[in-house]
Amino acid sequence: MIGDDLLKEIAVRLLDCMRPSDIVARLGGDEFTILVEGKYDEVEVTRIADRIQKKFSIAFDLRGHEVYSSASIGILHASDKHLASEDVMRDADTAMYQAKRAGKARHEVFDENMHKAAKEILRLETDLRRAVERGEIKVFYQPIYTLATGEIESFESLARWDHPEFGNISPSKFIPLAEEIGLIDRLCEQVLTRACTEIGSLSDDRRFGVSVNLSCRQFSQTSLVQNIEDILEATRFSPRDLKLEITESVFFEHQDRAIAMLHQLRESGVDINIDDFGTGYSNLGYLKKLPISAQDRSVVRVDDRFGGQ
Structure with missing residues (x-):
């Protein structure tokens, strides 16, 4: 490997x-x-x-x-x-x-000041566990427009945590924390369920797509694909309207398993987006191994530092 x-x-x-x-x-x-x-x-x-x-x-x-x-x-x-x-x-x-x-x-x-910071992180760990247990992580949506018509095509889901004492906690802080303490699977499943439910109920006349982030840690679950399919079935959300966003670090930690799982998801109709390609284990030729294609609307977002290459 x-x-x-x-x-x-x-x-x-x-x-x-x-x-x-x-x-x-x-x-x-x-x-x-x-x-x-x-x-x-x-x-x-x-x-x-x-x-x-x-x-x-x-x-x-x-x-x-x-x-x-x-x-x-x-x-x-x-x-x-x-x-x-x-x-x-x-x-x-x-x-x-x-x-x-x-x-x-x-x-x-x-x-020694780092001990104080470590205690604050421990406090956040406890509070994050409670927030996930109570379903307090909120999901906001950023509309994605079609330039030709100016109409909304889909939405990007954004997880947000409003801490009762510290206020808004950045996802860049609580998502890695959730990964460290083993909460990420449950948190991401909550976000996916809420996104499919809320976007799916926006209109009876028109279908909207939604993009949801997957953590690389989720690919350690052998049941990941089944869990996603179960959520789609429970919320009656079409897999063809779902885009899952991943980062290339997935293929460093779980290369063979991740590729197999992504193929399964693509076969069910789910689109795969690779976000910020070029920020980690980057290789443009490496994309050939991945189950993505411009023909099926999957997207690769390339990091800015690759723009001139």
């Missing part, structure tokens, strides 16, 4: 950035840890992180395909306060997730 090949190549590049005495290990999934022994100040360790980021800016050549990846790096200077390996991993994880939330290809050095 290309995903496995990529992990091996990532390990090789990490080793190239380190000394023979340093330890590089894979923790699981796409997470690695590096143990650097000796006295290093923050500037020196940051240079190592910069070196890693520079390595990752170069495309990986996997079986003739150019694949891009990026790294979110958490840096921890272990001290006497870290009495056990669990303490070290906890704080390194905290810094890594801070880097991930700050954007792609970033690194962050752990400091």
